[in-house]
């Protein structure tokens with residue numbers, strides 16, 4: 001379902017250029033749970049962002065369900081992302097002045113749902129993640145693990161087929177790390193494809209397959 005062909009990404013900044021990805025090709029089947037590991041600076045985040053339609057590669061193609069996402073226009077790609085992909089980040093990226101419920105409503109609103117449907121779906125998701133009694137809390141009023149669960153609920157809002165997670169447990173203690181990976185596992189068992197970048201070997205192990213990046217290349 002995700003097919004990456006000959007992907008390279010070169011960043012240019014202040015007269016310097018960095019080859020972050022160097023001719024990466026890989027396929028991920030529907031329903032897989034993949035972890036991506038590798039040293040700091042090896043290109044893991046860049047690969048995830050390219051995979052998710054968030055940064056344009058310098059060379060190469062990303063196909064999701066047969067659609068070549070960088071052959072789309074920017075608006076078409078944004079709409080494709082909204083319908084098909086959910087993102088989870090190390091720092092959660094919740095909006096501080098919105099409640100948990102409102103944070104989860106954002107992608108639902110972007111997808112054109114009316115207010116009633118947004119509230120219903122967001123409430124349902126937060127309840128599923130054990131946050132039914134925290135709907136009106138702001139991020140700072142939640143524990144770190146709870147904030148990550150709000151972020152996961154938000155990623156699930158539009159029923160994505162794929163979850164892309166960049167160090168989702170990077171800021172969590174061992175218990176909440178374990179809890180978060182368990183949630184990702186459960187989601188995967190419902191048929192969602194999960195791709196997760198992690199530094200934590202114990203977390204990586206809980207995926208079905210591990211891809212290792214070294215200097216922007218896949219290592220065996």
Ligand SMILES: Nc1ncnc2c1ncn2[C@@H]1O[C@H](COP(=O)(O)OP(=O)(O)OP(=O)(O)O)[C@@H](O)[C@H]1O
Pocket residue numbers: 011012013018019020038039040041042043044045046047
């Ligand atoms: N926007 C950018 N502009 C210039 N160089 C960048 C940019 N983003 C990343 N890089 C460089 O590209 C390389 C790969 O970065 P990337 O963030 O993908 O690594 P990573 O494997 O996710 O690292 P980490 O484990 O530290 O998060 C690094 O050398 C980094 O300095």
Ligand SMILES: [Mg+2]
Pocket residue numbers: 044045046166
């Ligand atoms: Mg990174």
